[in-house]
Amino acid sequence: MRSDEDRSELVAGPDDDGRRLDKVLRAALPRLGLSEIYRSLRKGGIRVNGARASPESRLREGDRIALGASDLERGGAEPKAELGMGIDDLGDILVLRTENLLFINKPRGELSHGPGSIEARLRAALARRSSASLSFSPGPLHRLDRNTSGLIAFPATAKGARAFAQLMRERKLRKLYIALLDGELEGPAEWLDRIERDEESLKSRVSSRGEEASAFASPIARAGGKCLALVELRTGLTHQIRVQASSRGMPLSGDRKYGGGPFEGGYILHALRLGFPEPPFPDIPASVEAPLPAAASSRLEAVFGRAAVDRALELARNTASSGK
Numbered sequence: 282m283r284s285d286e287d288r289s290e291l292v293a294g295p296d297d298d299g300r301r302l303d304k305v306l307r308a309a310l311p312r313l314g315l316s317e318i319y320r321s322l323r324k325g326g327i328r329v330n331g332a333r334a335s336p337e338s339r340l341r342e343g344d345r346i347a348l349g350a351s352d353l354e355r356g357g358a359e360p361k362a363e364l365g366m367g368i369d370d371l372g373d374i375l376v377l378r379t380e381n382l383l384f385i386n387k388p389r390g391e392l393s394h395g396p397g398s399i400e401a402r403l404r405a406a407l408a409r410r411s412s413a414s415l416s417f418s419p420g421p422l423h424r425l426d427r428n429t430s431g432l433i434a435f436p437a438t439a440k441g442a443r444a445f446a447q448l449m450r451e452r453k454l455r456k457l458y459i460a461l462l463d464g465e466l467e468g469p470a471e472w473l474d475r476i477e478r479d480e481e482s483l484k485s486r487v488s489s490r491g492e493e494a495s496a497f498a499s500p501i502a503r504a505g506g507k508c509l510a511l512v513e514l515r516t517g518l519t520h521q522i523r524v525q526a527s528s529r530g531m532p533l534s535g536d537r538k539y540g541g542g543p544f545e546g547g548y549i550l551h552a553l554r555l556g557f558p559e560p561p562f563p564d565i566p567a568s569v570e571a572p573l574p575a576a577a578s579s580r581l582e583a584v585f586g587r588a589a590v591d592r593a594l595e596l597a598r599n600t601a602s603s604g605k
Contacts, residue, residue, distance in 0.1 A: 431552025
């Protein structure tokens with residue numbers, strides 16, 4: 282029989298409440314096979330609040346799951362005290378932390394998800410919460426291309442993930458971007474298309490067979506044959522702004538993939554704001570903003586001048602805040 286010293290504990294968090302024990306253990310011990318979990322439960326190697334439990338047992342927040350040392354090691358779980366960084370170690374990429382949602386200013390060149398991504402950093406940070414749920418792995422609630430910078434939301438809880446997803450389904454979320462275009466957008470314009478994704482070329486295109494794509498674009502500064510535009514994205518398809526702008530003869534400057542002309546440093550597309558006309562939680566403000574990266578700001582100043590860029594960004598903020 283194992284001694285108490287040979288055991289470690291997992292504590293069920295709020296997102297585990299009501300979930301089956303075997304489902305939670307599969308998430309908390311990713312390298313432990315389901316048959317091994319069942320075997321350990323049957324033999325009493327895994328206990329809940331000191332007692333034997335069946336795989337279909339429903340957990341409650343605060344339940345203490347005792348694991349044998351071998352189960353802990355083979356399953357891939359780590360004691361919380363030994364995990365890596367915390368939320369406060371995310372530095373200046375953390376824009377806002379609330380109880381259920383986190384807002385990150387994704388740098389240009391970083392992936393939203395996958396190995397070495399913003400997602401991986403967030404998972405490591407959230408793992409250190411004393412109330413971390415065992416079965417909840419936060420992923421990005423929407424995606425930004427590698428070379429698109431700006432605001433991206435992550436759930437801190439399953440409740441946050443569900444609420445954000447509902448806002449997107451009901452189109453009650455305002456997503457506003459700053460984009461630098463080749464050519465001139467003459468005035469405010471509604472962009473309505475259907476976009477199809479080609480997985481072989483990893484490109485998207487306007488096609489009658491595609492999904493609905495809706496956006497609204499407004500010019501906020503013009504100079505040197507280029508236009509700085511504010512784009513409200515009403516749907517969220519892969520490369521949507523890049524494709525819709527290009528199909529109208531105004532590709533993003535430097536976006537070679539979609540016909541943009543040369544622009545040192547690559548294209549500028551920045552997710553500036555997320556607006557919440559109906560905030561899902563009391564601690565969520567009406568809008569959250571991610572500052573434009575210093576490098577992008579400097580490149581825009583070279584085209585439009587510092588004063589023009591400042592005026593353009595202020596106009597963008599006012600437009601976003603007014604809901605126009």
